[in-house]
Amino acid sequence: MSDLQSHFSAASLAVVQKQLWSWGLHVLAxxxxxxxxxxxxxxxxxxxxxxxERVHHDLTVARFLESIIKIGLYLVVLIAALGQLGVQTTSLLAMLGAAGLAVGLALQKSLADFAAGVLLLIIRPYKVDDFVEVAGVSGTVERVHLFQTRLRSADNRLLAVPNGKVISGVITNYSVLEQRRIDLVFSIALDADLRRTLELVTALLQKEERVLTDPALSVGVLELTDTGVQIFARPWVQASDFWATRCTLLENIRIALDEQEIRLASRQSLAISSIDQHPHAG
Structure with a gap:
């Protein structure tokens, strides 16, 4: 009997040693x-x-991409290591998928803002200090976060715009291009001297030093109405000079019209067109 017990003990020990050796190899792997x-x-x-970084020259975007790639690869490596230890990775992936789905449904809007923030960091439609119009508001970009873009409005308010709303709408960047066109539209009376008005406005625009010669300015008749003749004036300026030049031209044109006794049409006033109603865009 003792010999039989010794035999089974030796066999059991051999099995345990074999299993430990196999397990050790799996742990090492x-x-x-x-x-x-x-x-x-x-x-x-x-x-x-x-x-x-070589393409975008932006350290923030580069570091963010590096973190995302490393986290994703770390997860892949970790799952592979667990599979080597005998863990059922299929079940683990299913559990992670279910948990991810639950979290995704609970944080759907936040994840949409996060994804939009990633896109904004990659495509770069604007940068800090640009004056932009997004999601129905306008202001100077203070900072671009993963979940929101922060703007400083013209009256010094801090606006936090969700990136999901930014990416889903039209993004207007008033600072990205060096030159901008000023669109002035006003109406003169039907009996006013049209030719003299066009010559007067053209001379005033040409006299203004901030008005560019290339592209060339344009002045002409926009429309004939029952109350008067609509005149347009479209000079080009540097983006940084846009609002200062606009104000100067409005003032000078009105003064010149009064001096020449050229009447504006009834119920009409000298005004900039509705497409440029954003102060401090330049």
């Missing part, structure tokens, strides 16, 4: 996967960040 996988993930993340 899992550790190797983690070490090598994390090293490769960091290298790939840094390579992608440097490549994006």
């Amino acid at each position: 899992a550790l190797l996967i983690l070490i090598v996988g994390f090293w490769v993930a960091r290298r790939i993340g840094r390579f992608a960040a440097r490549a994006l």
Whole structure:
């Protein structure tokens, strides 16, 4: 009987040793996967960040992309290591997927803003200090976060606009181009001297030093109405000079019309067209 017990004890010990050896190999393989996988993930993340930095010259975007890539690769490496240890990764992925779906449904709007923030950081429709109009509001860009864009309005209010609303609408950037056109529209009386009015306005625009010669300015008749003749004046200026030049031209044109006794049409006034109603855009 003792010989039989010794035989079974030796066999059991051999099985345990074999299992420990096998388990040790799996643990070693899992550790190797983690070490090598994390090293490769960091290298790939840094390579992608440097490549994006060369293209966009933006350290914030590059670092954000590096973090996203590394986190994604870390998860892949971790799942591979757990699979090497015998963990049922299929069930684990299913649980993670279900949890992710639940969190996604609960944070649907926030995730949409997050995704929009990623797109804004990549496509770069505006940058800090640009004057923009987004989601029905306008202001100077103070900072672009992952979930919202912060603007400083013309009357010094801080506006936080969700990135989801920004990306889903029209983005107007008044600062990205160097030149802007001023659109002035006013009406003179039907009996006013049209030719003299056009010559007068043209001379005033040409006299203004901030008005560019290329592109060339244009002055002409926009429309004939029952109450008067609509005149347009469209000079081009540097974007930084837009509002100062606009104000000066409005004042000078009105004064010149009064001096020449050229009457404005009834119930009409000298005004800028409705497409440019955003103070401090330049």
